[in-house]
Amino acid sequence: MKAVARILLLFCLVGSLMAADNSGRYERLGGKIMCSCSCGQMLLQCNHVGCPNSATMIRQLHEQVAATSATNDDDAVLNFFRREWGVTSVVEPNRRGFELLAWILPFAGLGLGIFCLVLVVHKWHAAPAAARSPEKMDPRLEALRARARRETEL
Amino acid sequence: MPLLGDFCLLFALALAAYSFVVGILAFIRKDEVGYRLGETARRAGIASFFAVTGAAIILVWAALTNDFSIAYIQEHSNRALPTPYKIAVLWSGQEGSLLFWSWLLATYAFVLRVRHKVDMRLVATTSMVLAGIQVFFLLLTNFVANPFGMMSTVAADGNGLNPLLQYPEMVIHPPMLYLGYVGFSLPFAFALAALMMRYPGEKWIHITRRWTMVTWLFLTCGIALGAHWAYAVLGWGGYWGWDPVENASLLPWLSGTAFLHSVMMQEKRGMMKVWNVWLIFVTFMLSILGTLLTRSGLVQSVHAFAQSSIGAWFYAFLAVIALVCVAAFVKNRKHLQSENKLESLVSRESSFLFNNLVLLAACFAVLSGTLFPILSEWVRGYRITVGAPFFNKVMLPIGLFLIFLTAVGPLLAWRNTSLGSLKKNFAIPAILSVLVGIGLIPLGVKPWNDLAYFYAWLTFVLGALVITTIGSEFIRGGRVLKDKLNTNIVGGMYHLTRRNMRRYGGYIVHFGVILACIGIAGQAFNQSKEQEMAQGDKLQIGRYTLVGQEYTEDDNANYQSNAALLDVYKDGKYITRLSPEHRQFKASMQGTTIVADYSTLKEDLYVIYEGLNPDTGHPIIKAFINPLVNWLWIGVLTVLLGTGLALVPNAAQLKSPVTVKAAAGVVEATGGGASMRPAGARK
Numbered sequence: 112m113k114a115v116a117r118i119l120l121l122f123c124l125v126g127s128l129m130a131a132d133n134s135g136r137y138e139r140l141g142g143k144i145m146c147s148c149s150c151g152q153m154l155l156q157c158n159h160v161g162c163p164n165s166a167t168m169i170r171q172l173h174e175q176v177a178a179t180s181a182t183n184d185d186d187a188v189l190n191f192f193r194r195e196w197g198v199t200s201v202v203e204p205n206r207r208g209f210e211l212l213a214w215i216l217p218f219a220g221l222g223l224g225i226f227c228l229v230l231v232v233h234k235w236h237a238a239p240a241a242a243r244s245p246e247k248m249d250p251r252l253e254a255l256r257a258r259a260r261r262e263t264e265l
Numbered sequence: 266m267p268l269l270g271d272f273c274l275l276f277a278l279a280l281a282a283y284s285f286v287v288g289i290l291a292f293i294r295k296d297e298v299g300y301r302l303g304e305t306a307r308r309a310g311i312a313s314f315f316a317v318t319g320a321a322i323i324l325v326w327a328a329l330t331n332d333f334s335i336a337y338i339q340e341h342s343n344r345a346l347p348t349p350y351k352i353a354v355l356w357s358g359q360e361g362s363l364l365f366w367s368w369l370l371a372t373y374a375f376v377l378r379v380r381h382k383v384d385m386r387l388v389a390t391t392s393m394v395l396a397g398i399q400v401f402f403l404l405l406t407n408f409v410a411n412p413f414g415m416m417s418t419v420a421a422d423g424n425g426l427n428p429l430l431q432y433p434e435m436v437i438h439p440p441m442l443y444l445g446y447v448g449f450s451l452p453f454a455f456a457l458a459a460l461m462m463r464y465p466g467e468k469w470i471h472i473t474r475r476w477t478m479v480t481w482l483f484l485t486c487g488i489a490l491g492a493h494w495a496y497a498v499l500g501w502g503g504y505w506g507w508d509p510v511e512n513a514s515l516l517p518w519l520s521g522t523a524f525l526h527s528v529m530m531q532e533k534r535g536m537m538k539v540w541n542v543w544l545i546f547v548t549f550m551l552s553i554l555g556t557l558l559t560r561s562g563l564v565q566s567v568h569a570f571a572q573s574s575i576g577a578w579f580y581a582f583l584a585v586i587a588l589v590c591v592a593a594f595v596k597n598r599k600h601l602q603s604e605n606k607l608e609s610l611v612s613r614e615s616s617f618l619f620n621n622l623v624l625l626a627a628c629f630a631v632l633s634g635t636l637f638p639i640l641s642e643w644v645r646g647y648r649i650t651v652g653a654p655f656f657n658k659v660m661l662p663i664g665l666f667l668i669f670l671t672a673v674g675p676l677l678a679w680r681n682t683s684l685g686s687l688k689k690n691f692a693i694p695a696i697l698s699v700l701v702g703i704g705l706i707p708l709g710v711k712p713w714n715d716l717a718y719f720y721a722w723l724t725f726v727l728g729a730l731v732i733t734t735i736g737s738e739f740i741r742g743g744r745v746l747k748d749k750l751n752t753n754i755v756g757g758m759y760h761l762t763r764r765n766m767r768r769y770g771g772y773i774v775h776f777g778v779i780l781a782c783i784g785i786a787g788q789a790f791n792q793s794k795e796q797e798m799a800q801g802d803k804l805q806i807g808r809y810t811l812v813g814q815e816y817t818e819d820d821n822a823n824y825q826s827n828a829a830l831l832d833v834y835k836d837g838k839y840i841t842r843l844s845p846e847h848r849q850f851k852a853s854m855q856g857t858t859i860v861a862d863y864s865t866l867k868e869d870l871y872v873i874y875e876g877l878n879p880d881t882g883h884p885i886i887k888a889f890i891n892p893l894v895n896w897l898w899i900g901v902l903t904v905l906l907g908t909g910l911a912l913v914p915n916a917a918q919l920k921s922p923v924t925v926k927a928a929a930g931v932v933e934a935t936g937g938g939a940s941m942r943p944a945g946a947r948k
Contacts, residue, residue: 142653145650152501199649202652203652203655213649213655220626221622224622225622228619232607235607236607
């Protein structure tokens with residue numbers, strides 16, 4: 112089990128590191144920007160014929176990806192679009208300031224849930240054990256009960 | 266006719282109000298007079314169903330007969346609209362869909378009130394709660410969004426149905442979703458009634474189990490149909506865009522799924538009573554929130570066809586529900602004390618706890634992401650957009666953890682599981698899933714390529730883990746029954762399932778969920794290409810070559826269309842001809858895409874006609890290769906099958922006379938071939 116866990120952990124680390132690879136950066140960033148023509152589609156998915164904005168936005172995306180290729184600064188590209196086309200053009204919240212809260216909230220919720228769960232379990236364990244009935248003390252009946260449980264689970 | 270419809274609605278409101286008020290009186294009195302009052306309230310509730318049904322039939326009839334004196338019909342229908350879509354007019358706009366809500370609620374309540382003998386006292390109080398909900402919706406349909414509003418002048422033709430809704434699945438997608446949303450009213454009403462009455466035992470849970478499963482089934486079906494419709498009609502190559510209204514349907518689904526799991530803890534061990542009551546309260550409130558999001562325009566959505574300023578009414582209703590729930594809970598919370606405690610963290614109970622935690626974390630993540638633009642507007646003065654990239658990043662790790670729990674949960678026993686038995690049960694599935702992971706790498710699923718590839722790879726590995734654990738559960742149980750019943754392993758597994766339909770139906774649901782996840786994971790390998798194509802031009806994508814053969818135009822009473830005829834070759838061999846289409850609807854002057862899809866179990870070749878290039882006059886074709894997407898739909902069908910099986914009652918136990926000699930530790934059976942002896946005593 113430990114070996115499996117280690118292999119999985121290794122893949123997690125490798126996966127996270129490789130995610131920083133520059134390949135497909137244009138596609139990835141294009142998937143975070145919304146076309147501003149009110150079609151409600153992502154920039155690279157906009158199939159609105161004669162769209163007044165998507166051609167310009169796609170050209171700008173190409174330029175920005177090329178301009179930041181040395182630093183791979185995705186935030187700079189997204190911020191450019193926020194400035195040029197408004198904050199709603201980027202569909203992923205910023206990772207700074209108030210918008211960081213959007214990223215924190217889901218995991219804070221999970222963390223709070225785990226904390227509450229641990230508290231409840233701790234409370235259950237800390238509570239004095241209920242007096243066991245004589246019936247429960249009988250090992251033969253306990254064995255039969257365990258067996259019945261096993262077999263009725265089928 | 267419109268006047269008759271109006272009358273039906275008003276009459277239904279009066280009857281529902283009577284049922285509600287007199288139901289409260291009956292609940293307070295608790296004597297013979299109270300019982301009789303309760304009976305009149307029940308009958309009034311039944312009558313209100315017929316009145317709402319009358320109103321719904323009149324509206325559909327008006328659509329079928331092109332009665333454009335009714336504003337709603339003029340707005341949402343036209344003469345050339347095909348008949349099935351005229352029926353769909355009932356739920357295609359604000360006023361009609363609220364009437365449809367009322368009718369579905371009245372139908373559910375009607376079934377309950379007719380079957381009141383299942384538990385007359387509990388059903389009487391439940392019926393009172395349902396009548397309260399009915400009053401709210403009938404108030405809306407009577408005074409806020411009346412579907413029978415009249416036009417001052419009668420138009421020759423109507424504006425027509427939204428073209429996006431003119432698709433066969435759209436005729437059944439909204440009713441399925443509504444059946445899901447409205448259906449949660451029933452377990453909610455039962456839970457609230459049982460709490461208010463301090464009803465002893467878990468009977469309300471036994472009664473509502475099937476209701477909840479049926480509701481969950483409808484909601485699942487509705488969500489899947491919506492996803493399939495988006496895939497087939499919207500023409501962007503995907504099926505789930507994390508649109509706020511899509512999210513709204515996912516919220517009660519997630520909390521309802523948590524409820525379906527945690528309720529087993531209460532049934533089997535008398536635990537988590539407070540949790541279950543609140544879970545169903547929250548699920549119902551999320552259903553109402555879903556309707557609020559769809560109707561109010563609170564969030565920007567592609568489902569804008571149903572928006573209006575009705576939100577304030579829903580806010581008020583939500584506040585009233587929350588207040589009633591809190592008051593009932595505070596007053597009766599002592600009734601909800603747990604009968605047992607968690608004995609071990611390695612047990613079925615703890616797996617349900619974690620499962621609930623993760624499902625609710627997913628629910629919270631979707632809710633916070635959906636509502637964050639509103640929060641941003643309040644705090645910063647501008648509304649940011651939270652879209653698919655955010656949800657994918659947040660939900661994927663949560664989803665993968667949930668798949669892991671799905672694999673581990675069935676291997677744990679109630680109360681306590683020894684590490685030894687866990688190792689024994691877990692070893693083979695774990696080894697097989699690791700082998701699957703290794704085997705995928707030469708096939709091109711290299712987790713180090715990209716984070717999307719990594720998530721896809723992990724989904725396949727965990728999916729294999731779940732499938733092998735489910736398989737091992739069936740095989741292990743099948744083997745035991747094979748010996749007992751003198752049959753083969755398949756017969757053993759059949760009898761195993763028939764003996765505990767709920768449990769093994771549940772496993773089939775889990776299997777379906779994994780198939781769906783495999784379909785979703787295929788997105789990591791999507792490809793797309795767009796090209797302007799004159800006759801004879803070729804578009805190469807993956808192993809497919811598309812050759813433009815012909816471009817046609819058509820015109821009928823409802824729409825004009827442009828279509829392309831494309832021959833498809835795979836590795837140079839002709840396989841099919843596809844015809845993507847673009848339709849322009851005359852009444853609404855709106856366009857829509859008709860996707861051409863060559864679908865196999867391995868991948869879909871998905872082609873759309875984007876329109877004509879105004880400069881060259883040539884069509885623009887966009888093609889996608891969407892791997893594994895069919896498994897998503899197969900997975901959904903498997904989920905529906907599993908849920909259906911779980912709803913079937915268990916087969917009667919074997920009719921073999923059994924003699925129990927507990928003291929001797931021997932259980933003997935004769936006639937049926939079943940024989941259980943202690944270890945070592947087996948002959």
